[in-house]
Amino acid sequence: MRIGELSRRTSTSRRLLRYYEEQGLIAADRAPNGYREYDERFVDRVLQIRGLLDAGLPTRIIRQILPCLDKPRTIYFPDATPEMLATLRHERDRMTERIRFLTRNRDAIDDYLDAVIAYGGGDGGPDSDVGPRPAALT
Amino acid sequence: MRIGELSRRTSTSRRLLRYYEEQGLIAADRAPNGYREYDERFVDRVLQIRGLLDAGLPTRIIRQILPCLDKPRTIYFPDATPEMLATLRHERDRMTERIRFLTRNRDAIDDYLDAVIAYGGGDGGPDSDVGPRPAALT
């Protein structure tokens, strides 16, 4: 497929797809006329990049960890230099930290939301169907 | 305490502390000479801001959710407008998504690392003490 279709299928602007390529995250090959040509696998790949980007990782890091994330665990290990393994460990730990932090704060928001609907009776939002109020608060 | 101490205690540059204030994330009061004056609570507060920032939330969102995250669940609910509750729900869901994504990818990295050390015997890094290799690979 060409860039327009990939763009549509990943909800990612053409501009960004070219940017990701420039950053070495994806490598499209070219049709004789110069157009980029992508195959199916790029859809998942781009989605994964978006996810990692959204999770706060910079392209520089994504470029390094992406090859290790191929779904069929390629038993053929690429050039895993010690520096790269160190980066991987470090990034893994950083992600674990992030997960902890996000979880803690997400739960705090959740608690707040629960408290608000228990207290004020909610606002008709999508969380209004949470079942019976705790006895102590009714 | 003044900005220098808060900076040291939170490993955050003075510049950023002023920036967070400008963004409405913290509100220091001023000594007669114009110096910012912070109390203990700001240490945690700043650390929390850093965490949320690192987790990928922009200051604009942090400003909204921070008041809901005060540790002693202040049963006194601030001006929780419906728009704000909607933001909160949306952001909570977004965080849940991020957590899912980060977890998935973190685990993938972890698996890769495990596979590498099982395969190549590791590189002497901090994960080398993971115990016996899986029987099938030794």
Next chain:
DNA sequence: CTTGACCTTCACACATGTGTGAGGGTTCGA
């Protein structure tokens, strides 16, 4: 009183992800 360590505001600078548009080719159907 001076020096040094603090503090203030202001402003320019930079990296990163992303938008936008100019200037110009290719392809395909009417």
Next chain:
DNA sequence: TCGAACCCTCACACATGTGTGAAGGTCAAG
């Protein structure tokens, strides 16, 4: 053959978080 709908590269622009430094005020110790 024309127009629409693609594609290309290049480049400037913007928001956000962050660094850095100038020009100057405050304060305590020597």
